Amino acid sequence: MRSQKMLAYGAAICASCIQMTSAVTLDLNSTDSIKSAASENGQLTEYNRYYTGDATYNNETSQALLWQAGPSYDFMPENQTKTEGNDDQGFWGMAAMTAAETKFPDPPSGTPGWVAMGQAVFNLMAGRWDNTTCGGGLRWQIFTWNQGYTYKNSIANGCFFNIGARLARYTGNQTYVDWANKIWDWEESNQTNGTEQTKWQTRLSGLLNASSIFFKDDIMYEQACEDVGDGGTCDTDQFTFKAYFSRWLAGTTKLAPYTRTQIMAWLSPSASAAAEQCDGGADGAVCGEHWTAGSTYDGTYGVGQQMSALSVVQSNLVDEAPDLVTNTTGGTSQGNAAAGSTSSRTSNSQTVITPATGGDKAGAGFLTALIIGGVLGGVGFMVWGE
Numbered sequence: 001m002r003s004q005k006m007l008a009y010g011a012a013i014c015a016s017c018i019q020m021t022s023a024v025t026l027d028l029n030s031t032d033s034i035k036s037a038a039s040e041n042g043q044l045t046e047y048n049r050y051y052t053g054d055a056t057y058n059n060e061t062s063q064a065l066l067w068q069a070g071p072s073y074d075f076m077p078e079n080q081t082k083t084e085g086n087d088d089q090g091f092w093g094m095a096a097m098t099a100a101e102t103k104f105p106d107p108p109s110g111t112p113g114w115v116a117m118g119q120a121v122f123n124l125m126a127g128r129w130d131n132t133t134c135g136g137g138l139r140w141q142i143f144t145w146n147q148g149y150t151y152k153n154s155i156a157n158g159c160f161f162n163i164g165a166r167l168a169r170y171t172g173n174q175t176y177v178d179w180a181n182k183i184w185d186w187e188e189s190n191q192t193n194g195t196e197q198t199k200w201q202t203r204l205s206g207l208l209n210a211s212s213i214f215f216k217d218d219i220m221y222e223q224a225c226e227d228v229g230d231g232g233t234c235d236t237d238q239f240t241f242k243a244y245f246s247r248w249l250a251g252t253t254k255l256a257p258y259t260r261t262q263i264m265a266w267l268s269p270s271a272s273a274a275a276e277q278c279d280g281g282a283d284g285a286v287c288g289e290h291w292t293a294g295s296t297y298d299g300t301y302g303v304g305q306q307m308s309a310l311s312v313v314q315s316n317l318v319d320e321a322p323d324l325v326t327n328t329t330g331g332t333s334q335g336n337a338a339a340g341s342t343s344s345r346t347s348n349s350q351t352v353i354t355p356a357t358g359g360d361k362a363g364a365g366f367l368t369a370l371i372i373g374g375v376l377g378g379v380g381f382m383v384w385g386e
């Protein structure tokens, strides 16, 4: 994942990032207050729609997803793919699954369903599973010429796991359950004792326990960079991580309700603190990243900071949000189990796409454990949840 792609991603899910409302107006005991704070931000994503029921930006969100899906509906659009990594493609596959689970309006007829797009990403990734080294795993990069091809990392495999687990839940197809287990076993653990439920509950418990490293006095912070040096060393990618983590934690409460007490004990104070950080800029309504600093604006601004603040605020609406659907509980998204599986893009050594040169390459930003824990933690419960 690279900064410019993160910005594109942010821009796509963020129809018009304007401003977060000022701190003082957020009352976490009031649903209206949270909705008001979230909608004033202008970052109305499918997630925002899910939380608030506001469909104002459905068309823009749909257009953004379909545009990025590309002519093959696999999130490998021709002119962006030569620098694409498994994590980049994975984030879009996860967005497609969110669209299906939240009953986001189906694409126009003649276009594959959101589930089919998730399946295309899944099948491409499954084709890249590489047992020539380390006994399996996905490489960070898809293509040999990109820096990071020789590296098998948590975010690439976490995204693959996430999509597999969600396809298992949505479609009920055992193949995806098997893959989710295979990916997890490869990555983390190979305990197979106990029942399936005990196994996944233990895994989720372990991930949640480990997540406490990302909280200081129950306020979320990016320990890898926020307190490092003078004023922090967070890069463009890292500024966005609290957005995903907030959303994944909130989603976890939905599918594994026993986690709610622990998770809301983090998300509520974090939302209050984040709103207090939104008093920067000329108009006193720009969000900083140092939520632990209270109302002392940290001087940073950008798409990532806005996304993070919005996400943690609206995550406090999760109790009001409808359940995530599956194919048997009201979901209407059409699938295609074979999507992507005949594509030459599956292969690590495919030759259709030529290497990127010079300016195409941005400095590689390694994702931190925050997002790794998030990707796994947010969805580890999904297989168990079945």
Ligand SMILES: *[C@@H]1O[C@H](CO)[C@@H](O)[C@H](O)[C@H]1NC(C)=O
Pocket (backbone or CB within 6 Å): 027, 028, 029
């Ligand atoms: C919110 O409600 C809780 C109890 O329901 C109460 O302790 C707390 O003071 C309330 N906060 C505000 C800001 O009203």
Ligand SMILES: *[C@@H]1O[C@H](CO)[C@@H](O)[C@H](O)[C@H]1NC(C)=O
Pocket (backbone or CB within 6 Å): 055, 056, 059
């Ligand atoms: C969304 O797009 C469709 C087709 O272009 C149009 O009919 C509809 O009015 C749009 N909805 C909104 C809320 O803009």
Ligand SMILES: *[C@@H]1O[C@H](CO)[C@@H](O)[C@H](O)[C@H]1NC(C)=O
Pocket (backbone or CB within 6 Å): 077, 079
């Ligand atoms: C990328 O491809 C689309 C068509 O698929 C084209 O409209 C767009 O201009 C291209 N963008 C760049 C930067 O080449």
Ligand SMILES: *[C@@H]1O[C@H](CO)[C@@H](O)[C@H](O)[C@H]1NC(C)=O
Pocket (backbone or CB within 6 Å): 131, 132
């Ligand atoms: C590696 O994967 C290939 C292709 O899926 C399979 O034929 C082979 O048996 C696997 N090797 C091991 C050691 O798992």
Ligand SMILES: *[C@@H]1O[C@H](CO)[C@@H](O)[C@H](O)[C@H]1NC(C)=O
Pocket (backbone or CB within 6 Å): 115, 170, 171, 172, 327, 333, 334, 335, 336
């Ligand atoms: C959903 O269920 C219907 C009816 O059994 C089936 O035809 C369809 O393929 C399923 N779709 C998905 C995405 O699993």
Ligand SMILES: *[C@@H]1O[C@H](CO)[C@@H](O)[C@H](O)[C@H]1NC(C)=O
Pocket (backbone or CB within 6 Å): 135, 189, 190, 191
């Ligand atoms: C876990 O997997 C590793 C690598 O495949 C293997 O060496 C180890 O024996 C496994 N441990 C258990 C407890 O199955």
Ligand SMILES: *[C@@H]1O[C@H](CO)[C@@H](O)[C@H](O)[C@H]1NC(C)=O
Pocket (backbone or CB within 6 Å): 191, 193, 194, 198
């Ligand atoms: C499963 O195995 C682990 C590690 O070997 C052990 O700590 C745990 O107690 C076992 N759980 C059950 C339910 O047997």
Ligand SMILES: *[C@@H]1O[C@H](CO)[C@@H](O)[C@H](O)[C@H]1NC(C)=O
Pocket (backbone or CB within 6 Å): 202, 203, 205, 206, 207, 209
């Ligand atoms: C997580 O922490 C709780 C509370 O300390 C503990 O009971 C539980 O065993 C822990 N779970 C794991 C998997 O370590």
Ligand SMILES: *[C@@H]1O[C@H](CO)[C@@H](O)[C@H](O)[C@H]1NC(C)=O
Pocket (backbone or CB within 6 Å): 173, 174, 175, 176, 337, 338
């Ligand atoms: C389940 O998924 C696998 C892998 O994509 C596919 O080959 C198979 O056809 C699917 N089964 C059904 C019943 O859709």
